[in-house]
Amino acid sequence: MAMSASNMHVDETPSDLQNFYRNKTVFVTGGTGFMGIVFIEKLLRATEVKRVYMLVRPKREKSADERLAILFQNTLFDKLRATGVNPTDRIHPILGDCNQENIGISPQNRKLLINEVNVVIHLAATVRFNETLYKATCINVRATLDLIKLAKEMKHLEAFVHVSSAFANCVVHSIDEKYYNNKLSVSAKKMCELCDTLGFETTNKLEEALCKEYRNTYTYTKALAEEAVLSEGRSLPISVFRPAIVIQTYNEPLPGWIGNLHGPSAILYASGRGVLRVMFMKAYQRAHLVPADYCANLMLAIGWETAKRSKQECLKMAPPIYNYSNHDDNPLNWKQYISTIEDYGYEVALTKMIWYPFLITVDKKWLYLLLTVFYHTIPGYILDFLLVLKGKKRRMIELYSKIEKQSSALDYFIMNNFEFTMENTMALWNSLTARDKELFNFDLRSIYWKEYIQYTLKGMRLYLCGETPDSLPSAKKKYKKFVILHYTLTRLLFVGLFLLLWTLLKTFFFLIN
Incomplete structure (x- = not known):
C-alpha cells in the first residue's frame, strides 16, 4: 500500500x-x-x-x-x-x-x-x-x-x-x-x-x-x-x-x-568542472x-x-x-550558495573536471567583461588549440559563448532584489x-542550508554527471593536481605581470630623464 x-x-x-x-x-x-x-x-x-x-x-x-x-x-x-x-x-x-x-x-x-x-x-x-x-x-x-x-x-x-x-x-x-x-x-x-x-x-x-x-x-x-x-x-x-x-x-x-541542467544547478555543474570561473552577480543578494x-x-x-x-x-x-x-x-544569499564550490569541491570532485573549480563573482559589468577575457576567452582559445593538435573538434569558445548568452539572460534576476x-x-x-x-x-x-547545498553538490555529481562513489578517489587525485597547477600558474602570471610593469616603469623613467 x-x-x-x-x-x-x-x-x-x-x-x-x-x-x-x-x-x-x-x-x-x-x-x-x-x-x-x-x-x-x-x-x-x-x-x-x-x-x-x-x-x-x-x-x-x-x-x-x-x-x-x-x-x-x-x-x-x-x-x-x-x-x-x-x-x-x-x-x-x-x-x-x-x-x-x-x-x-x-x-x-x-x-x-x-x-x-x-x-x-x-x-x-x-x-x-x-x-x-x-x-x-x-x-x-x-x-x-x-x-x-x-x-x-x-x-x-x-x-x-x-x-x-x-x-x-x-x-x-x-x-x-x-x-x-x-x-x-x-x-x-x-x-x-x-x-x-x-x-x-x-x-x-x-x-x-x-x-x-x-x-x-x-x-x-x-x-x-x-x-x-x-x-x-x-x-x-x-x-x-x-x-x-x-x-x-x-x-x-x-x-x-x-533531473535536468538548468539555473543554479547548471552554475554548479559548470563551475565544478572548472569551466565557469566568473559570474556577474551581487553575491550578497x-x-x-x-x-x-x-x-x-x-x-x-x-x-x-x-x-x-x-x-x-x-x-x-x-x-x-x-x-x-x-x-x-531563514535567508540564503548567493555567496553562501556559491562558496560551497570551494568549501566542498574536494569532497565532490569530478573526474571530468578540466581545471581547478573556483568561481569569482563581481557586480561591475566592466570588471566582469575584463575577467572573462582572462578566465574564459584566453583559456578557451588555448584549449581549442590543444584540441586541434589532438585531431579533435574545437568546442571551448563556442561553449563560453553559450555560457555568456545564458548568463546574460539571468542578469536582471540576479542583480535586482x-x-x-x-x-x-x-x-x-x-x-x-x-x-x-x-x-x-x-x-x-x-532547511539547514549548509547541509542542503552539500546535498545538491553530491546530487549533481551522481545524478547529472553519472559519477559513482567509486570514482571519487581518482577524482580527488585529479583535483589535487589541478590545485597545484592552478596556484603555480597564477603565481607565475603575477610574477610575469609584475616584471612587465617594472620594465615599463623603468623604460618610462629612463625616457623622461
Whole structure:
C-alpha cells in the first residue's frame, strides 16, 4: 500500500491530506519534467490515490507506455518500488501536446477526463527564456486556457492547481500574493487571437515591444497565464502556485536528486568542472531557491485547501495565490550558495573536471567583461588549440559563448532584489495538523542550508554527471593536481605581470630623464 511507502506505522490513522487524496483521480500535465516527476513520486508514495492520468507527448520512436516505463526506472522511484508498489500500476498516459490546440487530446481521452478527474495539476510549460513569443504563447497561455475550458466540463472536479512562477510578475520587485494584470498590455485571450491572426513570424516580431519589461518570453507568458486563471477560471475551484527557483530535492525521496541542467544547478555543474570561473552577480543578494520536494508537498496541500472552497467563494473571490520563496526567517544569499564550490569541491570532485573549480563573482559589468577575457576567452582559445593538435573538434569558445548568452539572460534576476510576501502560504502551513506537517513538510524555515547545498553538490555529481562513489578517489587525485597547477600558474602570471610593469616603469623613467 502507498501508506506503508511513506514511512508510517500501519496502525496510524491517515492524515487530512491523505484522506483527501484517497481514491481520487488526478490529471497531471508536465509530469515528465523535473518538478512533475518529484510531485508524482510523492503523490504515489504518500497517498492512496486511485489513478493518475499523465499528459505525455507522442514520439515516433517510442510509445507513451514505453516512455513512462523508462521514466519510472529512474532511481527517484527506488524508495517507492521497495515497498512493492509499481508506479505504472496507477499511472495512465494521456497522449497530448501543449503546443497543439486543445492540448492535443483525442475526443475519447477528453471524455475520459471529463468523467473521472477530481484534481488537476497544471505543471506543463516551456521554461526556456529565449523561446519564441509564438511558441511560448501556445504552450504557456493557450494550453492554460484550453485546460481551464476542459476543467469546466469535468463532472467531479474538486481542485485545480495552476503552477506559475514567483518571477512571472518581475515588472515589480515587491511581489504580493495578488494579480498584476494592470502591467499587461493585452489579455491572455487577446494574445492567443493575435497569434492566430498574425502567424508565427509576425507574432515573434512583437516580442521586443510586448516582453521588454518582462525581460523574456517566459515571464511574460507566465504572467498572461495568470491573467487567464483570473479572467476565465474564477468559477472553478482553482489556485495559483508561484514557486521561485526550483532546485534539487532536500530530503525526499533522495537528498539532492536533480533531473535536468538548468539555473543554479547548471552554475554548479559548470563551475565544478572548472569551466565557469566568473559570474556577474551581487553575491550578497537574496537567493530565492526552493527544494523540489518541498514544492511537491506544497502543491498537494494547495490542492487539498482549494477543494474546501465553496462555489460561492469561487465566484466572489479571485483565485488564491501562493507565493513560495526564500523565507525571511531563514535567508540564503548567493555567496553562501556559491562558496560551497570551494568549501566542498574536494569532497565532490569530478573526474571530468578540466581545471581547478573556483568561481569569482563581481557586480561591475566592466570588471566582469575584463575577467572573462582572462578566465574564459584566453583559456578557451588555448584549449581549442590543444584540441586541434589532438585531431579533435574545437568546442571551448563556442561553449563560453553559450555560457555568456545564458548568463546574460539571468542578469536582471540576479542583480535586482526581489521580495515576496507569503501570507497565504504561511496560513496554509499553520492550518495543517502536526501529522500533515511531518508528512508534507514545506516550511522553508526548517532547511539547514549548509547541509542542503552539500546535498545538491553530491546530487549533481551522481545524478547529472553519472559519477559513482567509486570514482571519487581518482577524482580527488585529479583535483589535487589541478590545485597545484592552478596556484603555480597564477603565481607565475603575477610574477610575469609584475616584471612587465617594472620594465615599463623603468623604460618610462629612463625616457623622461
